Amino acid sequence: MGDFAALHKKFTKALLKPQLDVPDGLIAVKAPNIQRRFDVYRNNVMASLIEALKANFPITFALVGQDFFNALAVGYISENPPVIPMLFQYGAEFPSFIAEYPAVSTIPYLSDVAQLENHWRAAYHAVEKQSIDITAVQAFSPEDQMNLQFEIHPSASILKSGWPIYSIWQGHESGDMSQIDLEVSENVVICRPQVNVLLANLNMEACVFFRQIINGQTLGEAYGAAAELNEEFDLSYSFGQLFAMGLVTALSVKN
Amino acid sequence: MKTINPSKLMIAGAIAAAVSTFAAVTPAYAADVEKCYGVALAGENDCKAGAGTSCQGTSTVDFQANAWKNVPAGTCESIENTDGSKGSLKEMKM
Numbered sequence: 519m520g521d522f523a524a525l526h527k528k529f530t531k532a533l534l535k536p537q538l539d540v541p542d543g544l545i546a547v548k549a550p551n552i553q554r555r556f557d558v559y560r561n562n563v564m565a566s567l568i569e570a571l572k573a574n575f576p577i578t579f580a581l582v583g584q585d586f587f588n589a590l591a592v593g594y595i596s597e598n599p600p601v602i603p604m605l606f607q608y609g610a611e612f613p614s615f616i617a618e619y620p621a622v623s624t625i626p627y628l629s630d631v632a633q634l635e636n637h638w639r640a641a642y643h644a645v646e647k648q649s650i651d652i653t654a655v656q657a658f659s660p661e662d663q664m665n666l667q668f669e670i671h672p673s674a675s676i677l678k679s680g681w682p683i684y685s686i687w688q689g690h691e692s693g694d695m696s697q698i699d700l701e702v703s704e705n706v707v708i709c710r711p712q713v714n715v716l717l718a719n720l721n722m723e724a725c726v727f728f729r730q731i732i733n734g735q736t737l738g739e740a741y742g743a744a745a746e747l748n749e750e751f752d753l754s755y756s757f758g759q760l761f762a763m764g765l766v767t768a769l770s771v772k773n
Numbered sequence: 774m775k776t777i778n779p780s781k782l783m784i785a786g787a788i789a790a791a792v793s794t795f796a797a798v799t800p801a802y803a804a805d806v807e808k809c810y811g812v813a814l815a816g817e818n819d820c821k822a823g824a825g826t827s828c829q830g831t832s833t834v835d836f837q838a839n840a841w842k843n844v845p846a847g848t849c850e851s852i853e854n855t856d857g858s859k860g861s862l863k864e865m866k867m
Contacts, residue, residue, distance in 0.1 A: 652795050660785035741784060753787040758795035 532556075533563055534596045567595045570605040574639060575612065577690045578632045581625065590619060606643060610636065627681035627700065634683050634706060637675050638717075641710040644673035649711040649764035652757075662771045664738035668731050668760070669768035673710040676720070676729055679703060684719040711764025718763055723751040731760065736772050 521543070528541035536557075546555040568591045572579050579587045594615045600608050613636060616622055617629035649671055655663060677683065684704040689695035705725040707718050720728055723744040730740035737757075744751040760766055 652792050655788055656792060660781045663788055664781045664784050738781075738784060753784065754790040754794070757788055758791035761791075762795055 530599070533560055534599055536560060564592065564595060567600070567605075567608070568592070570600075570608050571595070571612065574606065574609045575632055575635045577635055577687065578612075578616070578628060580690055581628060581631065581686075586621075589621075590616060593619065606639065612636070627679075627683065627686065630677075630679040630681050630683050631686055634677055634679075634687060634708075637677050637706075637708045638715050641673040641675065641708045641715045644671075644710060647672055647767050649761070650766055650768065652761035654766075654769055658769070658771065664736065665772045666737040667734060667770050667772050668737075668766050669770070670732050671709055671711060671765050671767050673708070673715075674732060674763075674765050675708050676705065676725065676732065677708065678705045678725060684717065687717060707763060707765070709763045709765050716763050718759060723748040724756045724759075727751065727753075727756050728760070728765075732765075 525541060525543045529544070532538040532541050540552055540556045544552055544556065546552045549555055568588060571591045571594070572587065582590070594609075594612055598611050598615065609632075613629045613633040616632050622628050655666070658666060680703045682698055682700060682702040682704045684706045685698045685702070686695070687706070689698055705720045705722070707720055707725075707728050709716050726747055727740050727744035730743050731737070735743070741751070741753050744753075744756070
């Protein structure tokens, strides 16, 4: 039993690292060449995991193309085999792997794009919940409105970036990447109130506002933090956007 | 760094403006698709949790009446299957 466990361990290790030898103790029935048999199996495992990453990171794939993506994927897979059987979650560490990958230095935004794809997929598979309509705030007095706290949709998240990740995402959706200004930093809020994942671009102060609301601060506190960053902060617009994105599932007043 | 003390009237005003602006428009996400029963081909039904989860693609016959597929909103009941049956917004008896 102990021997089998040890063999199993060597087997999985060798599976994802082509430079390692076939583990001792493996036998190919009716086939003299165990190396070739093992290579076929190795290849199938690697190819299927590359396909999984490709499916999970379609924009990253589109930005670098098949050959570069394959090289990235092979490097990632051999160090980070799946830890859960649901492959739609595979690639949690792919963005940080990309950030460390030397050849990516000419495409410095690639890691953030992959991170956005992780957020997108997390939202896509998040728990369903009903969002509420903006008119629900009319039930509260001006005093209470300042102290409103928001219950946030389970699919909601924010991603800050030093790169134009929203424009890149949009460019990929529309098929036109030619108009993207790489000098721009963009922050994105992601939510899936119904079937489709929604994304919106937030300026710095709107991002602070959304983050405060998501973290449980009151409306007054969130407004104060955003206005401190920029007096011109458009509360009316951002407040409307909270509901238009379906981020809010319940309201309460902090005492 | 100066701190800003938001007044409740200022916030109430902004909220009232947001309500009148945003409540008039249907949220972008509302009714973008509708569940349509009885039009999915075998194994091609959609499912609430989305792709990659266990209930997607489990219907076993073509146009299964209690299996639904997301279709563009407003188009479900005009869908006619190759066997002559139609799409339905309500789950149908098998």
